Amino acid sequence: MLAISSVTKTYKNGPTALDQVNLNIGPGLFGLLGPNGAGKSTLMRTLATLQQPTSGTIRFNDIDLLEDPESVRQSLGYLPQDFGVYPRISAVKLLEHLAILKGLTEKWRRRDHVDELLHRTNLFDQRHRPVSAFSGGMRQRFGIAQALLGDPKLIIVDEPTAGLDPAERNRFHALLAELSRDKVVILSTHIVDDVEELCSEVAVLVQGRVMQSGSPPALVNQLRGKLWCKHVSHQQLEAAVADPRYIATRLRAGEPVVRFHADRLPGEGFLPAEPDLEDVYFHTLRTAQ
Numbered sequence: 001m002l003a004i005s006s007v008t009k010t011y012k013n014g015p016t017a018l019d020q021v022n023l024n025i026g027p028g029l030f031g032l033l034g035p036n037g038a039g040k041s042t043l044m045r046t047l048a049t050l051q052q053p054t055s056g057t058i059r060f061n062d063i064d065l066l067e068d069p070e071s072v073r074q075s076l077g078y079l080p081q082d083f084g085v086y087p088r089i090s091a092v093k094l095l096e097h098l099a100i101l102k103g104l105t106e107k108w109r110r111r112d113h114v115d116e117l118l119h120r121t122n123l124f125d126q127r128h129r130p131v132s133a134f135s136g137g138m139r140q141r142f143g144i145a146q147a148l149l150g151d152p153k154l155i156i157v158d159e160p161t162a163g164l165d166p167a168e169r170n171r172f173h174a175l176l177a178e179l180s181r182d183k184v185v186i187l188s189t190h191i192v193d194d195v196e197e198l199c200s201e202v203a204v205l206v207q208g209r210v211m212q213s214g215s216p217p218a219l220v221n222q223l224r225g226k227l228w229c230k231h232v233s234h235q236q237l238e239a240a241v242a243d244p245r246y247i248a249t250r251l252r253a254g255e256p257v258v259r260f261h262a263d264r265l266p267g268e269g270f271l272p273a274e275p276d277l278e279d280v281y282f283h284t285l286r287t288a289q
């Protein structure tokens with residue numbers, strides 16, 4: 001269990017990227033959803049013990065993550081949002097090298113472990129190619145392979161599906177789902193579908209604050225009976241968007257359909273709509289403004 005209490009981060013000469021964040025995260029896949037600049041990567045780097053918060057505490061099981069980061073690093077896997085430049089060495093050699101850095105010193109055991117991870121991430125046949133020559137999807141799978149070195153109990157993946165094609169994304173999702181059976185896996189994203197498909201729990205972060213958290217069905221339920229939709233012309237759209245009850249526009253056959261949140265029918269031409277997690281997300285963003 002990961003317990004995040006009152007975590008605040010203010011960058012020097014910068015914004016408050018995290019503002020009193022409280023979250024309890026158990027085994028399974030946890031989705032951290034938020035727009036650009038919400039503070040997702042800041043929280044992920046903090047959990048990965050790469051930076052310190054300004055205040056607050058974080059515990060992973062019995063370990064105080066801020067007091068004793070070294071102990072947590074043993075059981076931590078991290079896939080950063082931006083991996084930077086890959087060296088021109090082969091995937092298998094790079095993984096071996098990273099395994100040594102992670103403390104896997106026994107040669108044969110390390111080789112078995114590296115081979116197993118290459119198989120699991122479907123990269124075994126490509127293992128002698130340099131990672132710098134991999135496609136985006138293959139790099140992400142390599143990123144997961146390195147995050148799994150040493151069989152971590154806490155896995156943190158920061159926007160892993162950005163730029164993946166649908167087939168790669170599905171493969172990546174299946175891998176994450178498999179991993180999350182007995183581990184704490186935290187996934188940050190601004191893609192609502194990623195969370196809806198995968199995560200048993202989700203938090204919505206806006207401007208460094210947790211605005212919502214819970215299971216996707218429970219969050220969606222809060223909007224049931226309060227969501228309305230209406231076909232509008234492109235001319236009517238501007239007025240609809242300015243309405244305080246407006247949450248989002250979806251297109252149907254190229255025509256805008258606006259979605260409103262209201263306790264009662266918001267006006268003529270509206271129909272009741274079935275809420276989904278995207279409505280929760282946009283409603284949360286609107287109310288956070």
Ligand SMILES: Nc1ncnc2c1ncn2[C@@H]1O[C@H](COP(=O)(O)OP(=O)(O)OP(=O)(O)O)[C@@H](O)[C@H]1O
Nearest residue numbers: 011014015017034035036037038039040041042043
């Ligand atoms: N090293 C830093 N120094 C100063 N400010 C920073 C630093 N890193 C992030 N920030 C600021 O903190 C805020 C949160 O940034 P962060 O990268 O955590 O957001 P994010 O949710 O990961 O966004 P994105 O979806 O774009 O990746 C932003 O306003 C950002 O400009």
Ligand SMILES: [Mg+2]
Nearest residue numbers: 040041042081
């Ligand atoms: Mg980020």
